[in-house]
Amino acid sequence: MDAKQLSDGLATRFPGKILGVDPLDGTLGRIRFDPAVATDLFRSLRDDYQFTHLTLVGATDWIDHREVFYVLWSDTDRLYLVLSANLPTDAPVIASSVPIWPSANAHEREAWDLVGVKFEGHPDLRRIFMPEGYAYHPLLRSFKIHEPEDLEVKVRSD
Amino acid sequence: MSGQAPEVPRPAVRPQTDASPAGDLPLAVIGQPGVPFVEIETLRAREFIPAAKEALSSLLKEQAQGKLIRPVFNWAGRNSLFPLHWGLACCAIEFAAAFGARWDAERFGVVPRSSPRQCDLLIVNGTVTWKVAHKLIALYEQMPEPKWAIAMGNCATGGGPFRTAYSVVPGVDKLIPVDVYIAGCPPRPENMLDGILRLEQLIKERGE
Numbered sequence: 001m002d003a004k005q006l007s008d009g010l011a012t013r014f015p016g017k018i019l020g021v022d023p024l025d026g027t028l029g030r031i032r033f034d035p036a037v038a039t040d041l042f043r044s045l046r047d048d049y050q051f052t053h054l055t056l057v058g059a060t061d062w063i064d065h066r067e068v069f070y071v072l073w074s075d076t077d078r079l080y081l082v083l084s085a086n087l088p089t090d091a092p093v094i095a096s097s098v099p100i101w102p103s104a105n106a107h108e109r110e111a112w113d114l115v116g117v118k119f120e121g122h123p124d125l126r127r128i129f130m131p132e133g134y135a136y137h138p139l140l141r142s143f144k145i146h147e148p149e150d151l152e153v154k155v156r157s158d
Numbered sequence: 159m160s161g162q163a164p165e166v167p168r169p170a171v172r173p174q175t176d177a178s179p180a181g182d183l184p185l186a187v188i189g190q191p192g193v194p195f196v197e198i199e200t201l202r203a204r205e206f207i208p209a210a211k212e213a214l215s216s217l218l219k220e221q222a223q224g225k226l227i228r229p230v231f232n233w234a235g236r237n238s239l240f241p242l243h244w245g246l247a248c249c250a251i252e253f254a255a256a257f258g259a260r261w262d263a264e265r266f267g268v269v270p271r272s273s274p275r276q277c278d279l280l281i282v283n284g285t286v287t288w289k290v291a292h293k294l295i296a297l298y299e300q301m302p303e304p305k306w307a308i309a310m311g312n313c314a315t316g317g318g319p320f321r322t323a324y325s326v327v328p329g330v331d332k333l334i335p336v337d338v339y340i341a342g343c344p345p346r347p348e349n350m351l352d353g354i355l356r357l358e359q360l361i362k363e364r365g366e
Contacts, residue, residue, distance in 0.1 A: 130289065133288050
């Protein structure tokens with residue numbers, strides 16, 4: 001399988017929802033997709049193209065939008081594939097990939113905790129690195145680092 | 159390596175109102191001028207327990223029990239500090255080394271215990287994140303009184319290199335009262351022993 005084959009196949013299956021395929025070193029390529037078809041695209045890639053393993057899920061804050069990216073691994077073709085989707089800053093919501101690849105669980109919690117991307121359908125979307133009740137997503141560009149002297153310490157002890 | 163060891167002067171702790179029999183110098187004398195004191199002579203181990211029992215029971219019969227018994231517990235407590243065996247980061251390696259054969263912190267009566275309910279000393283050895291902060295407080299609150307805390311290393315003292323990070327507590331004294339700070343990244347076991355001895359001095363001065 002090459003990138004051309006894959007992008008043609010996906011374009012006929014999801015017309016207008018595959019926004020582009022870029023070359024990326026060490027992988028089959030990077031597919032940019034519309035977040036509206038996320039679940040169907042994930043299921044198709046797992047069942048029809050044998051991308052059975054999800055290596056990581058990450059997110060980035062680009063100030064005017066946020067980007068979610070997925071790295072997939074195919075055992076049959078021994079190839080990596082990168083997916084990416086742009087989300088609006090005011091509603092950074094995308095369907096969860098946990099029902100298709102359970103290994104996404106902790107990765108999506110991390111992306112929610114640090115960058116504030118909401119994954120709809122995640123079974124347990126709690127914070128993972130920061131304590132429960134923390135008010136910020138610290139890897140957003142808008143996050144201000146507090147001077148330690150200004151900290152107001154409120155810790156629940158139970 | 160030859161011959162005669164240099165003569166080490168023994169501390170002259172015997173008070174003026176000397177009621178003890180003449181002979182060997184006592185190992186230690188606890189008490190204040192003008193009040194009765196307990197004298198613990200140089201005893202063999204099998205003689206020590208009945209002697210200590212007798213001294214304590216005679217003290218308990220005194221009317222001003224609290225005032226008299228306090229120095230005994232102060233002496234016993236500061237010479238048998240039990241820290242919690244709780245490692246947070248790389249300082250825990252030095253903490254562990256201090257209890258190994260080379261530095262042997264147990265000769266100062268310091269024995270790490272695995273339960274906070276058996277401890278009176280919390281050595282915070284490493285970076286404290288906000289995620290673990292409430293567990294640290296819970297451990298401290300489970301320890302029985304009287305209790306003390308040592309902030310070991312730069313991270314526990316003031317956040318260290320992670321001082322401005324979003325996830326790190328900038329100094330463990332934001333969470334619990336700290337008695338002794340040990341600098342270093344990480345501090346060597348000698349520094350840790352020095353900190354423990356300073357804490358013993360502090361407990362003696364405060365009379366806790």
